[in-house]
Amino acid sequence: MQRIPELFARMTGDEKHEWAAASTIDVLWVLYDRVLDVTPATADHPDRDRFLLSKGHGPMAYYAVLAEKGFIDESTLDDWTSWDSPLGQHPDRVLVRGAEISSGSLGHGLPIAVGTAIGQRIGKSRGRTFVLVGDGELDEGSNHEAIAVAARLGVANLTAIVIDNQSAMHGWPGGIARRFAVEGWQTAEVDGRDHDEIFAALSAPHDRPYAVVAKVERSY
Amino acid sequence: MTTMREAFVRTVNDGIAQDPRIAVVTAVISSNEFPQENERVVDVGIREQTMVGVASGLALTGLRPVVHSYAPFLVERPYEQIKLDIGHQDVGAVFVSIGASYDDPVWGRTHQSPGDVALFDTLPGWTVHVPGHPDEVAPLLEQALQDDNRVYVRLSLHENTRAYPVGEGFTAVRHGKRGVVLAVGPMLDRVLKAVDSENADVTVLYAATVRPFDSDGLRRAVEETDHADVMVVEPYLEGTSSHLVSETLQQIPHRIRSTGVKRHAELRNYGTAEDHDAAHDLDVVGLGSAVRSFFRG
Numbered sequence: 001m002q003r004i005p006e007l008f009a010r011m012t013g014d015e016k017h018e019w020a021a022a023s024t025i026d027v028l029w030v031l032y033d034r035v036l037d038v039t040p041a042t043a044d045h046p047d048r049d050r051f052l053l054s055k056g057h058g059p060m061a062y063y064a065v066l067a068e069k070g071f072i073d074e075s076t077l078d079d080w081t082s083w084d085s086p087l088g089q090h091p092d093r094v095l096v097r098g099a100e101i102s103s104g105s106l107g108h109g110l111p112i113a114v115g116t117a118i119g120q121r122i123g124k125s126r127g128r129t130f131v132l133v134g135d136g137e138l139d140e141g142s143n144h145e146a147i148a149v150a151a152r153l154g155v156a157n158l159t160a161i162v163i164d165n166q167s168a169m170h171g172w173p174g175g176i177a178r179r180f181a182v183e184g185w186q187t188a189e190v191d192g193r194d195h196d197e198i199f200a201a202l203s204a205p206h207d208r209p210y211a212v213v214a215k216v217e218r219s220y
Numbered sequence: 221m222t223t224m225r226e227a228f229v230r231t232v233n234d235g236i237a238q239d240p241r242i243a244v245v246t247a248v249i250s251s252n253e254f255p256q257e258n259e260r261v262v263d264v265g266i267r268e269q270t271m272v273g274v275a276s277g278l279a280l281t282g283l284r285p286v287v288h289s290y291a292p293f294l295v296e297r298p299y300e301q302i303k304l305d306i307g308h309q310d311v312g313a314v315f316v317s318i319g320a321s322y323d324d325p326v327w328g329r330t331h332q333s334p335g336d337v338a339l340f341d342t343l344p345g346w347t348v349h350v351p352g353h354p355d356e357v358a359p360l361l362e363q364a365l366q367d368d369n370r371v372y373v374r375l376s377l378h379e380n381t382r383a384y385p386v387g388e389g390f391t392a393v394r395h396g397k398r399g400v401v402l403a404v405g406p407m408l409d410r411v412l413k414a415v416d417s418e419n420a421d422v423t424v425l426y427a428a429t430v431r432p433f434d435s436d437g438l439r440r441a442v443e444e445t446d447h448a449d450v451m452v453v454e455p456y457l458e459g460t461s462s463h464l465v466s467e468t469l470q471q472i473p474h475r476i477r478s479t480g481v482k483r484h485a486e487l488r489n490y491g492t493a494e495d496h497d498a499a500h501d502l503d504v505v506g507l508g509s510a511v512r513s514f515f516r517g
Binding site: 046050092093094100101102105107108110111112113114115116117118119120121122123125129141142145146148149152153 | 259264267270273275304310
């Protein structure tokens with residue numbers, strides 16, 4: 001992970017410490033470094049693990065990780081968001097190798113992830129689906145449709161990671177994990193900055209859909 | 221007598237049985253028509269946003285999803301999902317609606333979708349079929365199931381007395397010199413009656429597919445008349461295809477008369493589909509009046 005600050009700075013300029021504030025950076029790193037069975041060579045393979053970044057806003061951490069893992073050429077970071085750059089402020093799967101979905105509008109990734117996980121099951125794929133959402137994003141009602149459906153349909157090869165930086169306007173009294181648990185998901189809560197905790201949670205076996213709530217410091 | 225909906229169900233069920241790529245996603249409506257025990261048949265409950273999202277995910281894994289509901293719940297409620305989960309993800313799907321503009325007006329405005337085709341028209345890359353007869357449904361759908369593109373099929377309870385060959389652009393069902401009437405889907409029979417009742421010497425084109433728009437077919441038909449006057453009769457929002465008629469005829473002075481479901485007011489009336497046709501001047505009398513005034517002189 002030591003190159004992440006340098007890669008991050010190629011997008012953000014001189015702000016040396018901006019990368020550390022990215023709420024998703026630690027989860028993304030652990031996913032691509034230790035959890036996901038996908039490489040640039042297997043990015044189109046039916047048995048790959050699929051990672052869907054639903055919270056597409058603030059994608060610098062995602063691009064930095066994709067560059068470090070060789071999915072995208074790190075030189076593309078330098079002129080990101082320019083006219084013919086493949087990298088925008090919201091990722092476009094058609095333009096970014098390794099990006100499983102285009103995102104930006106909130107509340108789309110989890111329903112799509114239910115579909116890819118079912119599709120993997122239909123295709124007898126070994127692959128799993130992981131989707132990352134934000135706690136603010138959970139405001140969108142489409143997520144709650146998908147949370148219910150995933151459990152009722154027994155979509156066991158689906159893991160939702162909720163980055164909880166307490167950015168939801170009206171909060172989630174009682175906690176986010178309960179929203180999933182009451183629908184029949186297996187749940188875990190981790191320190192979203194602790195790589196070993198994140199890894200342990202994301203590696204835990206589950207025979208039903210699985211929600212991992214990764215708590216990070218509050219964002220303002 | 222087979223309805224369009226029955227033809228759709230039969231075609232899709234044949235597809236499920238024969239092609240391991242075909243999947244069906246529903247939100248309760250019509251779900252009992254499909255083999256729920258098949259893992260490629262997914263009902264998500266009354267959750268239309270997730271219905272489209274799940275279809276997107278299935279398409280991303282290489283399946284060919286058929287997505288089905290009553291028109292307003294298929295198209296209007298999850299419109300952003302259609303735009304982003306299907307179009308922006310650059311995947312294909314076959315969307316099939318029932319209910320049309322006002323097939324069952326006793327259910328009121330909530331179950332009417334005159335704007336569905338106009339909404340699809342805001343999105344690039346959609347093929348739109350508006351069959352006018354149940355026998356046109358199977359060939360259109362069979363092709364759609366084989367392809368990878370984005371397709372909307374708009375089924376209705378209202379139909380013409382006979383089917384026409386589909387998939388080859390507009391079909392000329394009558395030739396004249398005074399101008400051209402383009403009749404879309406179930407409007408054809410009424411258009412022919414209106415034209416006959418007015419003794420109008422016009423060409424009548426029939427369209428079961430409106431997107432892509434058969435510009436070449438329309439241009440050829442116009443060139444064979446003495447006046448570049450085109451009346452478009454659509455069973456959904458009036459003027460939905462006017463921009464394409466204008467584009468087709470941009471090199472020649474022309475006139476356009478657009479008829480369809482009127483845009484100016486919400487009708488808070490129940491009654492029958494025929495009542496609504498009359499209110500929108502889409503019955504034989506209303507269409508005859510439009511033909512008479514537009515093709516005068």
